[in-house]
Amino acid sequence: MTNLLIKKQDIFLTFYKTAIFHKMIMVFYFYKNKKEGFYILMKLKEKFQQFMYGRYGTDEFSRFLLYFALALMVITLFVRVPLFNTLALALLVYCYFRMFSKNIYKRADENRMFLQKKQQFLNYFRKNKDHMGQMKEYRFFKCPNCKQKVRVPRGKGKIKIHCPRCHNDFIKKS
Numbered sequence: 469m470t471n472l473l474i475k476k477q478d479i480f481l482t483f484y485k486t487a488i489f490h491k492m493i494m495v496f497y498f499y500k501n502k503k504e505g506f507y508i509l510m511k512l513k514e515k516f517q518q519f520m521y522g523r524y525g526t527d528e529f530s531r532f533l534l535y536f537a538l539a540l541m542v543i544t545l546f547v548r549v550p551l552f553n554t555l556a557l558a559l560l561v562y563c564y565f566r567m568f569s570k571n572i573y574k575r576a577d578e579n580r581m582f583l584q585k586k587q588q589f590l591n592y593f594r595k596n597k598d599h600m601g602q603m604k605e606y607r608f609f610k611c612p613n614c615k616q617k618v619r620v621p622r623g624k625g626k627i628k629i630h631c632p633r634c635h636n637d638f639i640k641k642s
């Protein structure tokens with residue numbers, strides 16, 4: 469029993485030593501052959517370019533997917549939400565699928581849709597912000613006659629409001 473344990477330890481130690489030795493050789497090799505290392509990198513880059521030929525590549529939508537996935541991963545570092553990791557992985561897979569896709573027209577269409585939705589999203593917030601800014605200075609009333617929204621300045625006391633749509637007058641406290 470003890471013999472077996474020692475043997476196991478021995479094997480582990482030998483393996484560990486060999487691994488370190490291998491790493492040292494590799495570091496030494498790359499240090500001695502910087503040029504060759506660079507050449508290998510260039511070759512890899514060339515291979516990748518060949519692989520990407522006729523494929524869609526990156527766009528705004530893919531970048532958005534990537535950043536969204538990264539954000540989810542960062543969040544999971546602080547808050548443990550198991551679903552976020554799966555979602556991040558799914559987003560990354562989808563991102564790579566789009567990059568390597570050969571159906572360029574379809575991917576470009578998706579990107580166009582994404583940009584459109586993004587613009588709508590931004591517009592919505594801009595409009596909301598405008599409205600919030602106006603709420604400080606104005607009060608909004610509905611005309612009792614035609615339900616038209618009327619904007620009046622705040623803090624003027626009781627005032628007579630003239631409806632621009634149906635020309636009805638009504639009195640409110642502003």
Ligand SMILES: [Zn+2]
Pocket residue numbers: 611612613614615616631632633634635636
């Ligand atoms: Zn009215």
